[in-house]
Amino acid sequence: MPVLILFLVxxxxxxxxxxxxxxxLLLLPVIWLVALPLRLLGLAVAAxxxxxxxxxxLPARLLGHRPNPA
Numbered sequence: 828m829p830v831l832i833l834f835l836v837x838x839x840x841x842x843x844x845x846x847x848x849x850x851x852l853l854l855l856p857v858i859w860l861v862a863l864p865l866r867l868l869g870l871a872v873a874a875x876x877x878x879x880x881x882x883x884x885l886p887a888r889l890l891g892h893r894p895n896p897a
Contacts, residue, residue: 841848 837848837851840851
């Protein structure tokens with residue numbers, strides 16, 4: 828659904844101001860390639876925090892503590 832909305836917005840932009848719409852169409856892959864390493868870095872940081880959480884809570888789990896179901 829968001830892709831359809833994005834396409835409709837782009838079509839409206841194409842009708843109103845076509846040079847900007849074509850520039851956006853050409854720059855979108857470049858922006859995606861620049862953002863990709865940042866997304867991978869975010870994934871790595873989230874994994875590191877998850878590992879730290881598991882290591883810190885390991886002694887409590889070994890002693891038999893179970894988290895309350897929410």
